[in-house]
Amino acid sequence: MQATAIAFDRFKPLQDDACESRIVAGKAALGKRAVILGHHYQRADVYKHADLTGDSLKLSKLASQTDADYIVFCGVHFMAEVADILSKPEQAVILPDMNAGCSMADMANLAKVERAWRELGAVLDPDQAITPVTYINSAADLKAFCGEHGGIVCTSSNAKQILEWSFARREKVLFFPDQHLGRWSGYMIGIPPDEMVVWDFDEPLGGLTPEQIRKARILLWKGHCSVHQMFQVQHVLNFRNQYPEGMVISHPECNFEVCKLSDYVGSTDFIINTVAESKPDTRWLVGTELNLVNRIAEQFKPQGKIVRFMAPTVCMCSTMARIDPQHLAWTLENLVEGKVVNQIKVPAREAELARTALKRMLEVV
Template sequence: MTAPLDVQPTPLALLLLGRESDPKSERGVDCPGDLPAPSDPGLVERARAAKAKLGERVFVLGHHYQRDEVIEFADVTGDSFKLARDAAARPDAEYIVFCGVHFMAESADILTSARQKVVLPDLAAGCSMADMATAEQVAECWDVLTEAGVADVTVPVSYMNSSADIKAFTGRHGGTICTSSNARRALEWAFGTQNGREGGGKVLFLPDQHLGRNTAVRELGMSLEDCVVYNPHKPDGGLTAQQLRDAKMILWRGHCSVHGRFSLDSVRDVRERIPDVNVLVHPECKHEVVEAADHVGSTEHIIKTLEAAPSGSKWAIGTELNLVRRLAARYSPDKEVVFLDRTVCFCSTMNRIDLPHLVWALESLVNGDVVNRIEVDAETEKFAKLALERMLALP
């Protein structure tokens, strides 16, 4: 939705491919090409004024991948689940303005009280990964598993980066949600007996195949042969009944459009350019990238690793550029922080939340208009919350 402001939303810094890098930024985190102009200073003042008028009635959440101009007005920052929990911990806030993407706002609505209203400043801020698994596709997949005779021994484990519908499916079928930081615990639970099923046979992991594969192989000691990929665009997922029976991990064919672009060449290139560099990547990256890295971890893990890193160390980070640029600015010149790839830039959907949209949402609330409210229906919320609660109960 376009914000009805005098100043139009700033353009996105999209994936600028095939362009020559500025030699000055070859070891930095600048995006090649022209970046959007700074926000209108008038919008900054309007945001401050609107937030001041709302006071404690509003609570603004900012995901780590957001623009700096938006993060400036966030009451708290964090990853998707941390922010949803932060929202639930503020029951007195009438309005929750979630500067993130759609599935995050849904999770906040599920975990907050009925009297609280969750607002997403731009409804176009979605997540391509979450969109790769629809409720209809997953229901069809479960039918395929049933016909293959494996549904009864399969536990769904869905990544936080999924829609409320997928979380509800997971809750209905005895599964749990996971984050990139607790995926191992979630899989151990699913393969164990805590779920009340016999012998923990299989896991259907939705919707990010890379996080599922990396966790199963690197942390649970499985082989790549234990994993198969279910493609919802092929009949029966492109798999035979025997392949489903033999597999331990049934991975949904989904991925993050940002993390999925990092390649083995990216790792080799940065090692050639920067001697003694530490490569630190997110587990949503491809398996070969994760295997070639020195360190792997969630967004919060990346932040904590940089914080604890020794003075003079060098780091190439494989995650969203807004966060990497912020970390580079925070630790320069004590530590050298660079972006892992030369060409991949911002998450285009996350960056739809810009200052004009935030100002519009805040000023609308000042005027008594709740725009872009995110509401999950009661039935979906019931089962999605059940899956989330199972995650919260993990040891």
């Protein structure tokens, strides 16, 4: 019989440092039965407890390889769904705070994507002409939609190769939910800007004419990341004026103009590796989430590298930050007591179709 869960209310008033020792004790008591996965954007006081860290692609692979009974995902909701889809049926995936979502993922939903597919059907046969590609930052039912319609998932590390895979099969791509990653990746494989059009999901036919749809190679869903949209061209220009020898590196969720002005564009793992491999005493402007930038600034300081955040304002992934030490301590203590809280379980049929789209991606890269 399952024990009754310990209520979160008992953890709410705890100070962060009081949680620290309880997290350490919880991890020690659980041993190999639990693994904590931590995304690069996770806040420092949670990130330091992660057994495995990485970007979405790396974490999705790690989730499929671990043998732990419990996978505690310190990331956001869609990441925990991916872990559940790729893990073994007997493993439990847990998101310490169910409110840790992703504002970008929420910009696309199944009803809107299905409506787009139907509306596109008035112009062409979508299942013959269009590969649906969803960024991993999306709900499981959208991954399932891609699995069902010959589509695929991508991450910011592999979007370029995934587009090549898609165009080898069908002439067009519907890319959701992030227009910026889609546009940058399309640009990287040589698609002219006028063959990439924005699909405005609030407008009939995406706000496009049948002619525009026929001419387009990539239909870009009108979604974005609220964190990365804060980085602007002026931030890059100011840095370049001040430090002409400095280097600029951005995540492809930044807008196209920022990416174009950057020396390097890539995923969080790419950003970390590029700064790590750079010469000592170099100066960097980094366009991605604040927790990650602060972490690498500290990490590479001893090498004389100066790493600066791109925007003058604070741009954190506030939804991921909801996973705080209180929620992590609460989750682990419940697991020690034999109670699984906040389990993420994708319905079987949806998981099967989503797995198809994810496996297609994992076979490409």
